[in-house]
Amino acid sequence: MESTPQTGPPRGQNRLQLVNFDIQENHISHETQGLSNKYLVVRRGKPFKVTLRFHGRMWNPKQEYLVLQVVLGEMSAKMLVRFYNKGSDPHKWSAWINPGDIGHCVVTVHICAPVLSSVAQYRLMVHFEGAHERSSYVAGLFVLLCNPWLKEDPVYMPNDAQREEYVKSDYGVIYMGTDLNYNQRPWLFGQYEPGVLEACLQLLQVSPQHLSNRRKDYALRADPTYLSRVICAMVNSNDDMGLLEGRWKGNYKDGVKPTDWSGSADILHRWMASKGNPVRYGQCWVFASVLCTVMRVLGIPSRVVTVFNAAHDSDGDLIAEEFYSSTGERLGLSKDSVWNFHVWAECWMRRPDIGAQYAGWQVVDATPQEKSGGVYRCGPCPVVAIQRRFLNTPYDTAFIYASVDADIVRMIVRSGKVVAKKVDTKWVGRLIFTKSIGSDVPEDLTDSYKKQKRPNVPAMAPYGNYSPVCHSSRAGPDMPGPFVEGCYASQAVMPHASMADVSGLDVTLTVDGEPTVGKSIELTVKITNLSNSTRLLMEHLNAQLKEFNGSPAKSFWKSHQELSIQPLEDLTRQHSISPSKYESFLADDDIVKISVVIKDLKTKERVLATQDFNLRSPKINIEVEGGDSIQVKKEHTAIVSFTNELNKTLSGAILIVEGHGLLQGKQEARLTVLRPDETIEKKVAIMASSLGTKLLSASFSHRDSSSVISRSFHKVFVTAQ
Known part of the structure; x- marks a missing residue:
């Protein structure tokens, strides 16, 4: 691209009456239906059509050139419109007219962006250049995305079912709880909700990279590795005008409790409305799911992944420590932690920066845990590098490897000293799940992250058998170093008799x-x-x-x-x-x-x-009369009920029903008492204003409990009339 010349008002006769972006046809061709009703949204490396309608004097190719210009910030590219597409350079913008594209006062032009174009919103200019006269027109704006349908694109995904699931689907499932009895929670990615595309593009526009050097940022946006790194940092608000503020304990009254979110669109809308102030509050599954939404909007295949028993290795020794009292109470003495579940995103791309062998799924974790390159972000890290233990691979491989494969050292402490210790090599990353293609059943990804580990390292003998000298040497995963009882700052663990x-x-x-x-x-x-x-x-x-x-x-x-x-x-x-x-x-x-x-x-x-x-919660039943497929802008009835299966009467029972895109606000049913085997029920009228997957959610609580004791979700599919 070259520097953009300043363009004044059109010179000469105002001949161009209308520029038609043929949005419906182009959106079908480019697999971008529903992303915007306002802008043309197309994918790089694939031609799209623009129709020019004239009044007065028609364009005469024998007397003047037709030139199109795309403008991005201070950069632009001009295309001389040619007759026929004669094998144009895939690395340059090109425009052509096919036979039959010229009619009475109408010309249809085909435009193709380079396969490595930057993801952004562009301005299209139309120029007529003759020997004695020139005129210029602003045609309008269009959005250019990555193209996972195109083999030459770094995000190319060859399988139709995978593209349907990881790019086009607006519905996902998050697996939560523990590996012993996990549960699943639906999530609406919401990429087809009005305003979501604009919010995703705005995240790029207010990033520190863009604000500090617009030209460089625009140039680098062709690279999905760069895009994922920028978006990963922007989803959390720790270093920038990011999207979400995290909170893991305490009071959530000045925001939304993380467990109350069920989709990304509401979060993105709130952020846009706040003009860049972070939305409160997120936790790992919220960060990961919103990141997945943004990446799918940008055209990068993405999915949400849950790691059960995920280690947060704070000191980089690939070991996480847990301390217990002599009566079995877990103590908060370690800087390391093991999360019962941790959720991140995987994004699909080639990695030319590090080699073809690292192509495929990449871990991108927006939860602010540790800094990467001075910023709270993590990845993209090739999953294959984690499995093969190539810990120096960019980005953040050692940290992510520890999340799925660190050793756990459990110590019993009495009177300030370690009196017993055991090493567990199989606890961390015991299960790694994502949603299966076309199904809510989990797909087990554990083997793609982890090779078969060595047997459990034998446990240490009780305190008193070893020299009380504290060592601080760091150790790798296959070369453990010494540990001494009574030293809470241990760096590694020796194998000992069980x-x-x-x-x-x-x-x-x-x-x-x-x-x-x-x-x-x-x-x-x-x-x-x-x-x-x-x-x-x-x-x-x-x-x-x-x-x-x-x-x-x-x-x-x-x-x-x-x-x-x-x-x-x-x-x-x-x-x-x-x-x-x-x-x-x-x-x-x-x-x-x-x-x-x-x-x-x-x-x-x-x-x-x-x-x-x-703990599993009692079930709330949600049923849509006539089935779960409803027509847009047509009223339907949903019946929500909760039966008290407990062996006691519940006082002050409250059943709350919500449905973003289906209901206005919350609707409630209340009973003073709910006796065993009795049911509380609420009928609600639902109506969808847009197509796609929607969620009805319901929660049940009662006066004797300090919080919600049950929460359920129900998918609703909205179709055209």
Whole structure:
């Protein structure tokens, strides 16, 4: 592109009456239907049509040239309109007229952008240049996107079903909870909602890169690696005029609680309305889902991925540490954390900057955890580099590798010293899920991230067997360094004899059945005495609420029992936590950490076992009369109901129904009391104003609970009349 000349008002006779961008036909051809009713939206490397209508004197090709000019900021490119497309250069803008494209006062021109054009909104100019007369016209604006349908484009995706799912689909599923009993939550990406395209483009326009050097930014926007890095930083608001402010604990009254979001469009609309002030509040699945929306709008195939038991390795040693009290309570002593689930996006692209072998899915994580290049962003990182442990691959591979494959060191602390420790090599990244193509069933991506790991590194012996010297050497994943009891700032862990070998005890903890709000939580502890002597033991059980990002909360249930176990005996212990013990602490989708510490009262040796799980909420039924496919701008009826399956009467029952794009505001049903097996119901009239996938959501709460105890979602498909 060359510098744009200043263009004054049209000179000569005002001959150009109308420029028709043929939006409907071009949008069908370019797979951009629904992205905008205001602008022409096309994909690079594929021709689109523009029709010029004249009044008065028609264009005479024998007397003057027809020249088109595309303008982007201070840059522009001119195209001499030719007859026939004679193999134009794919790296330059080109324009041509086919036979039959010239009619009475009408000319249809075909325009093709280079395959590596910048993603942006362009201005189109029309020039007539003759020997004695020149005239210029502003034709209008159009938006140019990446083209995953074009083989030469770096984001090319060869499979139709994949493009349908990862580019065109406006509906996704987020998997949350724990690997033991995960749940799924729908999300509306909302790329076809009015104003979403404009918001996505505005994110680019207010980025620090654009504000500091517009010309350089425009030039680099041809590269999906660059685009994903800019958008990743702009989705969070930590360094810029970004989209979302994160909050992981405390009060959300000055914004929206992260669990209350169900789609990206509302967030993007609020950000635009606030003129660049961040929307409150987001957590990992919100950051990832909004990022996925923006990337799909820009034409980059994207999907949302959940990693269960994701490590946040704060010191870069590929090890995450957890500390427990001598009675099994998780302590907040470590800078590392293990999130029960963490959500990021994957974006599909080639990586010419690092080599063809790194093409394919790339991790892009907008949740602000650590800085990359001085900015809160992460990626794009090739998934194949994570699997092959090429930890120096750009960008942020070592950090992401630790998220899915770090070792967990669990330590029992008493009087400020570590008294026992165990290393778990399989806990982190136990499951990695994304939505399957055309289905809500999860697709397991674990093998694409992780090779088969070595067996569990044996656990350490109790405190007292090793020299109390603190080492600070860093260690890689296959070269562990020394660790010393009593040093909380440990950098790595040596393999040692297993705890079972040293103590002669093997302990397992399991959660029985499917824990559900309002019902007892059933636990089983199995102790095996591998020694030839009778053991006198103390069993400590502890249950505490846990934030999904690993932060421990106060314990709500404890059990302490002295036991005796015979030589080579298996002892099975059953425990039950009644609803009365947890209902004032726990609610819908909360995560619980259960830990057991078995202590030998004679030798003082201890063994730890732990398990995380989430409580299932009672179901809210949502039904649309006549089926889940409804016509746009036509009223339909939805019936929402909740049946009290608990064994007690609920006071002050509230059923709330919402539906962005289907309902105006919230609608409620209330009952003073809801007895066991009774139902509360709400009928609502729904009407969609636009096409696509919509969500009806419902929540149930009651006066005796401090928060929502159940939340449900229901997909509605809106079709043309």
